[in-house]
Amino acid sequence: MYAVDPRRTASAKFADSWLGLDVGTDIALANALAREIIHANLHDREFINHATSGFEAFSEHVESYTLDYASEITGIPPAAIKDLAHRYAEAPTAQILWTLGITEHHNGVDNVLSLCNLALLTGHVGRWGSGLVPLRGQNNVQGGGDMGALPNKLPGFQDVTDDHARQKFSAMYGVDINPRPGLHLTQMFEAMDQGEIKALYVIGENPADSEADVSHTRKLLQGLDFLVVQDIFLTRTAELADVVFPATVGWAEADGTVTSSERRVQRVRPAVDGPKGTRHDHLIIGDLAKRLGATWSAESAEELWNEVRSLSPMHTGMSYERLEALDGIQWPCPDIDHPGTPFLHSWLWDKDLGGNPRAPFSLTDHEGPKEELSEEYPIRLTTGRALDSYNTGVQSRGYKSPIRSGEQLQVSAADAASLNLVQGELVRVTSPRGSLEMEIDIKGDQPGGLAFTTFHFPELVDLNLITNDEWDPKSGTAEFKAASIKIEKLKAGLDHA
């Protein structure tokens, strides 16, 4: 196990090797790994010839990413990069797992593509024990996308511009489906900024706490003509709403399905009754649809699911009965006898690629964080999660965790010394967008120049006042992982007791 992370996390401590790269230098590392694998002749030529395209151009493209060059950019010793390249390429099976440290950058999609290149180069994909594993942060991020909660997709990833697909849905629901792709979250806020969106319906999300550069977000939400929030709590976003629909808790109070990181559709069931006045999300949405003139007939979650099965071919074989008997099924599962699909890309090994086009190598280049460090803002701020807490804390603050320590700004001993700070001292933290007060937590193994904090307690530290809302045009995701800040003493000459 190799851990690649700017911080020496608990996982990094477990790992055989920790590659502590600078924030936002993932592509430099991935390209250097690729170059080293090629130069050491450890790439899987047979697989590359069989299943991929663009290898020659890719090989040329990464040529400039020498170990020394990548080391200069990432801060990782050349020998450690070489070691990882060889161990990854030589392993009989190997997986690359990642989460928001890869995606919450202005070039998050390129970061992912640079990792895909490594799997294509070595054949570590589409077979048992190998693969590319984006770990999801909720039980139904995957399911949300699968169900068409994307601006350009209908359930089952059918395109809204596809006339044939739209007709199926129109026939089922008796309404015309808009053929124009909508906006993703980040574009919606831009459209609000430009006055193009005047009304918003927010379900189970708390953007008034969770968005980067959140004071701007709050202004936009307050500027709407009409805001509807559907949630299990009166969140900060709900407090801004004109209408609030109280919902049941999906996993504990309602029937339905969720879809895990490995595409496994699983059943959730009600263990308790929701408080008086709360309703299942689908009943709220269904009633709203009826008031708007649609003929939505599904009464139960199972009826609704059977509608999905009739419209989305990749879910057709997943009856409630089978989901129960098989402990969930991984899509695609096109018919009632299909066992589900554990390896999505196993076709890469099929004789004719299962009729699919070759998997392309992608050309990506190092490009540091949008917000460069400056004399005024010399410290890199990156954000992340703590084991016992969850996002903006509306759920996890419900239980008293003995290992919770609130919100502190973690800095290296060297940075603390140069700023003349002591453990626990309250400081002012300022980015180009905002300013707040935080306690300092001095970490012996934190790299110099790097500050880290979680964002689980917006009621105590309104952290997203200072995070960066630069975003990736390909994914719409903001660069939460890289802002520049300055740290200032609140009291000059505080006694070092």
Added chain:
Amino acid sequence: MTRDTKTDVTFSLNDLTVTVPEGTTILEAAREAGVEIPTLCWASNLTPVNACRLCVVELQGSRTLVPACSRECEPNAVIHTDSERVALSRKMVLEFLDTTNDLTESPDLQNLIDRYGADSSRYSKPKRMDEDVKIEDDLFIRAYDRCVLCYKCVEACGDDAQFTFAISMAGRGSDMRVSTEFETPLPDSACVYCGNCVGVCPTNALQFKAEFDLRQSEDWDPQRQTSTDTICSYCGVGCTLEVHTQDNEIFKVTSPSDHSVTSGHLCVKGRFGWQYVQPPTRRSPTNH
């Protein structure tokens, strides 16, 4: 991936001829053949530690009884799982446990005590584990007088599940205890509060604080309890949660050990992070 083809092993189990793949334990073979062997320290999601001696069986030619949970089946072996000698051994193991520990919250052990006629009253001066319940946080309690030193919690904390190694056996003989280093309070130890120790504890020595409070209130009533399988909401792994309730209130969350996703192990959020479903702000007494 190809695996070595395993050869079969044929042997006699309670005078039945049984054939299993090489490497199968006596316990696995017995359960496959419908023969029940009681266990205490064994669990399907942990490595056998051979601590409790409850699963011992008679292997012809062996001087001592052998543990069924870890002993592999051998060709032509003759095994009896419920002989007189086996029954006497289990009876004594149960009596020793019953003299030392409070087993009142271990219904499986109570059934075995009845079945094997174990009678701890025949020991005139038993040395009992007698300690106050340790309550150091709001998540789970430790009742050492119920601890039978089966090692399950230590295994789950260590290299069978969590790799945290916050607890181990400390002391010797009748002073032996599961402990953090130097009995450091749990919140100050390496503990990450996954509660996988609570999940595998067979005697309720480790117990959800919410369950403990409910039992203390003398309102504990299994008749009014339900268990519902659902999926944890806190990440995309998809752990199955068994949500245990009484009167529409959650008091415990477990996970089935035979589930393919995480073999019954959870993290702190999944096991303990459900309180938000029922705080005063969402659920007033008039709601139910």
